Amino acid sequence: MKLTILGCYSATPRTFTNPTSQVLEIRNHHFLIDCGEGTQVQLRKYKVRFSRIKHIFISHLHGDHFFGLPGLISTFRLLGREDEMHIYGPKGIKNAITLLLKLGDSWTNFPLIFHELDMKEPELLFEDEKVSVSTVPLDHRVYTNGFVFREKPAPRTLNVEVAKKMGVDRSQFNNIKKGMDGVSPKGESIANAKLTLDPPKPKSYAFCSDTVYNESIVPIIKEVDALYHESTFLESEAHLCAKTKHSTAKQAAQIAKKAKVGELILGHYSTRYKSIELFRDEALEMFPNVALADDGKTFEI
Amino acid sequence: MKLTILGCYSATPRTFTNPTSQVLEIRNHHFLIDCGEGTQVQLRKYKVRFSRIKHIFISHLHGDHFFGLPGLISTFRLLGREDEMHIYGPKGIKNAITLLLKLGDSWTNFPLIFHELDMKEPELLFEDEKVSVSTVPLDHRVYTNGFVFREKPAPRTLNVEVAKKMGVDRSQFNNIKKGMDGVSPKGESIANAKLTLDPPKPKSYAFCSDTVYNESIVPIIKEVDALYHESTFLESEAHLCAKTKHSTAKQAAQIAKKAKVGELILGHYSTRYKSIELFRDEALEMFPNVALADDGKTFEI
Numbered sequence: 001m002k003l004t005i006l007g008c009y010s011a012t013p014r015t016f017t018n019p020t021s022q023v024l025e026i027r028n029h030h031f032l033i034d035c036g037e038g039t040q041v042q043l044r045k046y047k048v049r050f051s052r053i054k055h056i057f058i059s060h061l062h063g064d065h066f067f068g069l070p071g072l073i074s075t076f077r078l079l080g081r082e083d084e085m086h087i088y089g090p091k092g093i094k095n096a097i098t099l100l101l102k103l104g105d106s107w108t109n110f111p112l113i114f115h116e117l118d119m120k121e122p123e124l125l126f127e128d129e130k131v132s133v134s135t136v137p138l139d140h141r142v143y144t145n146g147f148v149f150r151e152k153p154a155p156r157t158l159n160v161e162v163a164k165k166m167g168v169d170r171s172q173f174n175n176i177k178k179g180m181d182g183v184s185p186k187g188e189s190i191a192n193a194k195l196t197l198d199p200p201k202p203k204s205y206a207f208c209s210d211t212v213y214n215e216s217i218v219p220i221i222k223e224v225d226a227l228y229h230e231s232t233f234l235e236s237e238a239h240l241c242a243k244t245k246h247s248t249a250k251q252a253a254q255i256a257k258k259a260k261v262g263e264l265i266l267g268h269y270s271t272r273y274k275s276i277e278l279f280r281d282e283a284l285e286m287f288p289n290v291a292l293a294d295d296g297k298t299f300e301i
Numbered sequence: 302m303k304l305t306i307l308g309c310y311s312a313t314p315r316t317f318t319n320p321t322s323q324v325l326e327i328r329n330h331h332f333l334i335d336c337g338e339g340t341q342v343q344l345r346k347y348k349v350r351f352s353r354i355k356h357i358f359i360s361h362l363h364g365d366h367f368f369g370l371p372g373l374i375s376t377f378r379l380l381g382r383e384d385e386m387h388i389y390g391p392k393g394i395k396n397a398i399t400l401l402l403k404l405g406d407s408w409t410n411f412p413l414i415f416h417e418l419d420m421k422e423p424e425l426l427f428e429d430e431k432v433s434v435s436t437v438p439l440d441h442r443v444y445t446n447g448f449v450f451r452e453k454p455a456p457r458t459l460n461v462e463v464a465k466k467m468g469v470d471r472s473q474f475n476n477i478k479k480g481m482d483g484v485s486p487k488g489e490s491i492a493n494a495k496l497t498l499d500p501p502k503p504k505s506y507a508f509c510s511d512t513v514y515n516e517s518i519v520p521i522i523k524e525v526d527a528l529y530h531e532s533t534f535l536e537s538e539a540h541l542c543a544k545t546k547h548s549t550a551k552q553a554a555q556i557a558k559k560a561k562v563g564e565l566i567l568g569h570y571s572t573r574y575k576s577i578e579l580f581r582d583e584a585l586e587m588f589p590n591v592a593l594a595d596d597g598k599t600f601e602i
Contacts, residue, residue, distance in 0.1 A: 012376040013342050037372040038339055041314050061404040063375040067368075071338040074364040075313040092404045099400060103362040103393045105443050142406050 001026045001151065001203045001301040003226070006042035008267035008293040010210075010232050010246075011064055013038050017271060018295050019064035022228070023048050024205060026149055027130040032056045033147060033207050039068035040075050046296060050079060055126060057133070058089030059209060060144035066093070070100045073108065081110045088115040088125050088133075090143045117145060122220050130154075136220050138211035140245045146208035148221055155179075156196035163195050203301050206261070209268050212241055213251040218259045226301045227261040228293065230268035231279050237270070249279040253286035263301075267293035302327045302452065302504045302602040304527070307343035309568035309594040311511075311533050311547075312365055314339050318572060319596050320365035323529070324349050325506060327450055328431040333357045334448060334508050340369035341376050347597060351380060356427060358434070359390030360510060361445035367394070371401045374409060382411045389416040389426050389434075391444045418446060423521050431455075437521050439512035441546045447509035449522055456480075457497035464496050504602050507562070510569050513542055514552040519560045527602045528562040529594065531569035532580050538571070550580040554587035564602075568594035 002025040007018025019036025023043075030052040032039075043050060058066050066089070076085065085108075087093065094114035101107055115125060117135065126133040129152065136146030158177050167185040168176070176182050182190040206221040209230035221227055232246035241247060247255075249266055256264035264287055266279050273279075276292050283290040291299065303326040308319025320337025324344075331353040333340075344351060359367050367390070377386065386409075388394065395415035402408055416426060418436065427434040430453065437447030459478050468486040469477070477483050483491040507522040510531035522528055533547035542548060548556075550567055557565035565588055567580050574580075577593050584591040592600065 011379055013339070013372070015342055015346050037369070038314070038342065041316055041339065045316050061401075062407065063372050063401070063405060067372045067375075067401075068338070071314070071364050071368045074368070078312055090404075096400055096404055099397055100362075100364070100368075103391075103397055103443075104364055106363065142404075 001149075001205060001225075003205065003228075003265075003299040003301060004046055004048065005267070005293045005295060005297045005299075006039055006046065007036050007295055008269070009295070010268045010270050013064075014271065016295075018042055019068075020059075020209060020268060021068065022207070023053075024149055026203075026205070027151055029055065029131060031133070031149065034059055034065045034209075035068040035072055036064045037067040037071075040072045042295070043072075050076060051081065051083070053085075054083060055086045055133075056088070057125070057147050057207075058087065058093060059138070059146060059207070060140060060142050061090050061092060061096070062142065062210070065210075070097060073097065073101070073112065074104070074106060076110065077106060077108045081108075084111045084113055086113050086115060086126075089117060090145070091116045091118045118143065134220075136206060136208055136217050138208060138217065139214045140210045140212065144210060146206060146211070146217065146221075148204065148206040148224060150204040151202035153202050154199035156192070156199055159195055159197050166190060166195070168195065205301055208255075210246060212245040213247050213255070215255070215258065218255065221255075221259045221261065223260050223262075225262040226265060226299065227256055227259065227263070228265045228267055229255055231266040231283065232268050232270050234273060234278055234282055237272075249283040250286055253283035253290065256283075256287045256290075263289045263291060265291045265293050265299060302506060302526075304506065304529075304566075304600040304602060305347055305349065306568070306594045306596060306598045306600075307340055307347065308337050308596055309570070310596070311569045311571050314365075315572065317596075319343055320369075321360075321510060321569060322369065323508070324354075325450055327504075327506070328452055330356065330432060332434070332450065335360055335366045335510075336369040336373055337365045338368040338372075341373045343596070344373075351377060352382065352384070354386075355384060356387045356434075357389070358426070358448050358508075359388065359394060360439070360447065360508070361441060361443050362391050362393060362397070363443065363511070366511075371398060374398065374402070374413065375405070375407060377411065378407060378409045382409075385412045385414055387414050387416060387427075390418060391446070392417045392419045419444065435521075437507060437509055437518050439509060439518065440515045441511045441513065445511060447507060447512070447518065447522075449505065449507040449525060451505040452503035454503050455500035457493070457500055460496055460498050467491060467496070469496065506602055509556075511547060513546040514548050514556070516556070516559065519556065522556075522560045522562065524561050524563075526563040527566060527600065528557055528560065528564070529566040529568055530556055532567040532584065533569050533571050535574060535579055535583055538573075550584040551587055554584035554591065557584075557588045557591075564590045564592060566592045566594050566600060
């Protein structure tokens, strides 16, 4: 699983900092998460192939999380896209995007499928045989969801060496891959587990931005391998959290600790601070495994 | 009069090319013309003070000319703007912008005043004692206007040296500045023109993008000092003009020639060509004074 940060700063885009957007590569999917202004340029810069993106998840309808979406959709159109594009986001997103396309008389030549969200409870958005994506209801100034991406256990793989050693005939291999037991040359049953290897442990990633400190998300993101949690402020500005419904780095770390996640990735920094290292310093007081998102940075999860 | 090109490439924003936007400084106004995605970052890059912008003119509602507007308005809000902002653009622009602000529960704390356009004839949009701005109806795939910006003649300035020489008393100076004749020590009238200097010739600038070749604009932009005219294509792609309603560089030059403008500035280049110099080469066959717009370039008019 590979996470590419396209932008991770709060509020307005600037010359060297971009608003929220990231790409998660998971089991051959390229999921785009949020789409602030300039996301399409960041996708080009970091060489993410536009055609790989088939699902876009929008957390909430503040500009720094979705004002890049109309332009991205227009560019897909100009590039001659034909594949379906699925967009998951708060109720109202369909109306906004279709109005903008209509004003420009720029209907897409590919199916644009909106999945509008308004539930306050976690909801399964996407599932196939390899991954699932669900919402993490967040508490922000407008209706907001985080998302948790989970790999499903891969099938067990045949241990060819052991199978040959035990004299299992090649004709059984396909059935064993499907989970059936094997049969020895003497006609004795051999348990599937003996003939196959454990698949790698399925990985999981949770994206939680924007949100005030909110312990109710802990059970939903419990033990994910990596948690991206917003940290707009340092403790010195903690008094701004209640009004703006944002979190401090330390609060993000508290959530990470309570949820026992593998790694905490901080982001959505206010640009008022002179170094983002300060966010890590404060989070480390509470949780040991803290990484800093930055535009263009990638994480192998 | 100073023109700063923030972006002048057609279609999608890329790492090193930006969609249409420019700032015209004219008699202490900073007029923003079009606002493609990323315009606010370009404004920062080229150090245009956000607070100076009080009038934004949008030619048409294709994304590469206005998808930067919602983000720019949001940023004005975050910067604590209080001054009025006037937005001139095609009918529908108000609905689009207000819907996006409403979805984000992000109403501006400054008056946002929309002037929606739907006339097919030239229309005066703005006028004060120093400048006027009118539309130039263009022919594109959607309703589109160019804009012509004209300085008004400045008042004549007192020629102090001559006035003193002719013995005109200082007590008359204010009246002479207002246009009245002077009186000599002998009581003879002295014509105002003798006591004052010609003001500099008023300058004018026309912005015409996007448009198919359209001679009906010639009388409207007649003899402007500088004309920015789109040139999406070279002659080798002239066959695409009718369908896309764009122009070639040579067609832009034909318009410049017929309108007897001072200087032609080309822009809105398709990114399919390997050098924008090719646009100048083709335009020069038709018109002698051709400049190439490029992102970050400025023109003193």
